[in-house]
Amino acid sequence: MSDTKIIGKGTWIDKLASELLEREKTLGRSTDILRVESGLGASGIPHIGSLGDAVRAYGIKLALENLGYKSELIAYSDDLDGLRKIPEGFPDSLEEHIAKPVSLIPDPYGCHDSYGMHMSSILLDGLDRVGIKYEFRRAIDTYKQGLLKEQIHTILQNSVKIGEKISDMVGQEKYQKYLPYFPVCANCNRLYTAEATEYISGEKKVKYTCHDTEISSKKVKGCGYVGEADISKDLGKLAWKVEFAARWTAFDIRFEAYGKDIMDSVKVNDWVSDEILGSPHPHHVKYEMFLDKGGKKISKSLGNVITAQKWLEFGSPKSILLLLYKRITGARELGFEDIPSLMNEYNELEDIYFGRIKVDNQAKLIKSKGLYEYVNLLNPPKQPSTHVNYRLAVELAKIFKEDREQRVMKKLLDYGAIKKAEPEIEKLIELAGNYSNEFDQQEKSQITIDHTIKKALKILVNALDAEEEPEDIQNTIYQIAKSNDVQPKDFFKTLYQIILGTSRGPKIGPFISDIGRKQVAKTLSEYT
RNA sequence: GGGUCUAUGGCGCAGCCAGGUAGCGCACCGGACUUUUAAUCCGGUUGUCAAGGGUCCGAAUCCCUUUAGACCCGCCA
Numbered sequence: 001m002s003d004t005k006i007i008g009k010g011t012w013i014d015k016l017a018s019e020l021l022e023r024e025k026t027l028g029r030s031t032d033i034l035r036v037e038s039g040l041g042a043s044g045i046p047h048i049g050s051l052g053d054a055v056r057a058y059g060i061k062l063a064l065e066n067l068g069y070k071s072e073l074i075a076y077s078d079d080l081d082g083l084r085k086i087p088e089g090f091p092d093s094l095e096e097h098i099a100k101p102v103s104l105i106p107d108p109y110g111c112h113d114s115y116g117m118h119m120s121s122i123l124l125d126g127l128d129r130v131g132i133k134y135e136f137r138r139a140i141d142t143y144k145q146g147l148l149k150e151q152i153h154t155i156l157q158n159s160v161k162i163g164e165k166i167s168d169m170v171g172q173e174k175y176q177k178y179l180p181y182f183p184v185c186a187n188c189n190r191l192y193t194a195e196a197t198e199y200i201s202g203e204k205k206v207k208y209t210c211h212d213t214e215i216s217s218k219k220v221k222g223c224g225y226v227g228e229a230d231i232s233k234d235l236g237k238l239a240w241k242v243e244f245a246a247r248w249t250a251f252d253i254r255f256e257a258y259g260k261d262i263m264d265s266v267k268v269n270d271w272v273s274d275e276i277l278g279s280p281h282p283h284h285v286k287y288e289m290f291l292d293k294g295g296k297k298i299s300k301s302l303g304n305v306i307t308a309q310k311w312l313e314f315g316s317p318k319s320i321l322l323l324l325y326k327r328i329t330g331a332r333e334l335g336f337e338d339i340p341s342l343m344n345e346y347n348e349l350e351d352i353y354f355g356r357i358k359v360d361n362q363a364k365l366i367k368s369k370g371l372y373e374y375v376n377l378l379n380p381p382k383q384p385s386t387h388v389n390y391r392l393a394v395e396l397a398k399i400f401k402e403d404r405e406q407r408v409m410k411k412l413l414d415y416g417a418i419k420k421a422e423p424e425i426e427k428l429i430e431l432a433g434n435y436s437n438e439f440d441q442q443e444k445s446q447i448t449i450d451h452t453i454k455k456a457l458k459i460l461v462n463a464l465d466a467e468e469e470p471e472d473i474q475n476t477i478y479q480i481a482k483s484n485d486v487q488p489k490d491f492f493k494t495l496y497q498i499i500l501g502t503s504r505g506p507k508i509g510p511f512i513s514d515i516g517r518k519q520v521a522k523t524l525s526e527y528t
Numbered sequence: 529g530g531g532u533c534u535a536u537g538g539c540g541c542a543g544c545c546a547g548g549u550a551g552c553g554c555a556c557c558g559g560a561c562u563u564u565u566a567a568u569c570c571g572g573u574u575g576u577c578a579a580g581g582g583u584c585c586g587a588a589u590c591c592c593u594u595u596a597g598a599c600c601c602g603c604c605a
Contacts, residue, residue: 007546010546012545012546015545015546041605043605078605081604081605082604082605084603084604084605170530170601170602171529171530171601171602172601172602172603174603192604192605213603214603214604215603215604239604239605240604240605243605259600260531260532260533260599260600260601261599261600261601262600262601262605263531263532263600263601264530264531264600264601264602265601265605286532288532288533288534288599288600289533289599289600291598291599327545328545329533329544329545330533330534330544330545332533333598341541341553361548363546364543367546392566395566396566411566417566474563474565475563477563478563478564479563482563492564492565493565496565508565511565
């Protein structure tokens with residue numbers, strides 16, 4: 001028998017946290033506070049993947065605290081990053097700011113102090129809305145305050161060694177020629193155009209020349225300025241291949257997750273941290289990127305970018321947390337169409353947590369309960385909430401477009417899906433309503449209507465003028481079908497196809513009465 | 529050139545990361561109740577879990593090799 005001991009709450013988060021602790025013990029470092037970090041991009045529209053990095057790091061923080069340690073999440077916005085291309089939907093006027101640090105570019109919408117803060121805020125707002133707590137830091141402040149100056153100095157003194165190692169490890173040769181430091185050109189404010197070739201160690205200054213370069217296969221003109229930049233005063237930033245290491249060391253970071261796209265950079269940074277800066281690199285976990293659903297290009301505009309804000313129009317904060325906490329390995333194609341199952345999966349987890357669903361396998365039970373706790377940020381509710389199947393709510397929302405909230409609520413009560421109206425259900429109806437408006441296109445099924453059905457439809461149209469009670473309508477429809485040699489099943493199906501565009505639907509009598517008999521009669525008469 | 533991930537009944541997928549009876553949704557088909565319509569209930573294709581090897585009492589799950597596909601890196605961040 002393999003004695004599988006369960007760590008913490010049995011999830012991958014607990015496992016990672018415990019690995020981290022083991023490592024810290026081996027290294028013999030102080031465990032007074034274990035900082036975890038998440039890097040936020042500030043140059044593009046922050047999508048759910050960027051949010052995931054921070055949410056998962058926060059999960060590790062929670063796990064560490066759960067194991068009795070103090071922890072903190074640093075959310076670091078790299079707002080010295082240069083603008084490389086204008087994101088979809090942003091004004092062309094940004095063109096003149098290409099290659100400038102995003103924190104020095106004015107916010108095109110005027111609501112934040114810079115373009116960079118505008119972007120960061122979108123992500124921070126997402127974090128706030130799902131309940132993630134963090135300590136926010138900005139690259140521009142970090143450099144301005146000289147927090148990294150010692151690390152920069154050490155790195156530049158060892159630039160030859162580093163350049164060779166980078167070439168060795170990842171085959172990138174540029175740092176054998178240039179220093180891994182980009183000054184912001186004192187003349188034109190641009191990054192990357194100013195290439196640094198020499199470090200004057202005694203004065204802590206780099207010499208640079210601002211010349212033409214290529215960014216994202218686009219030419220960017222340099223201004224020709226030749227200057228010197230003081231690494232502790234003047235603006236500039238380390239190349240990414242070495243910057244993490246400097247930050248990890250300066251901030252004493254013990255954990256950082258990363259996406260596979262920056263795997264090489266992390267590899268180099270780990271080496272720089274260990275060998276050059278003499279400070280063991282943080283513990284890592286690699287995750288796959290979220291991909292668009294293969295083949296389904298929703299729209300070329302903003303539609304493809306899945307932001308937290310857009311997600312929250314359709315799904316609860318918990319559905320996002322569930323998505324991000326349920327697993328970390330594996331490539332994932334992600335789309336808004338995943339929301340309904342995540343919404344329902346959360347309810348299922350809640351049922352397991354409160355013992356309403358039996359799970360035989362002990363390890364799986366613990367894991368499911370643990371996942372539920374993490375999705376609730378380790379502060380699970382005392383009582384289970386009222387569950388309504390999300391897809392059912394979407395179906396009902398699709399049918400009732402006017403007075404949606406009230407009418408859907410009434411239907412849910414009629415169906416016995418809920419016992420009384422609650423604010424939580426109202427919210428759910430709102431989410432499901434948004435979802436149905438945005439995605440639930442009417443399926444265009446071919447409607448086959450033969451002459452017998454046509455005849456029956458005519459009779460029904462006339463009958464609808466007279467009938468009043470929902471139950472009578474129901475019976476009338478059935479009778480009409482029978483007396484006209486139409487299978488009731490087929491007749492009902494046809495009616496649903498005409499009225500709803502689907503082959504099934506709610507009980508038809510009350511439903512017709514809900515929509516309005518005259519309205520239905522009118523619609524049906526178009527098919528007779 | 530380097531790297532990562534994916535491969536499971538007709539379709540879509542879960543399970544794999546901490547090995548212990550191969551599952552879910554949908555589709556389709558058959559049956560039951562026979563005004564049956566949010567329908568509900570029962571049953572169905574006996575899945576070589578991509579191929580091969582290894583570890584183990586035991587492998588879809590861990591390790592190695594192979595095949596196919598996707599993605600990332602080799603500008604920059």
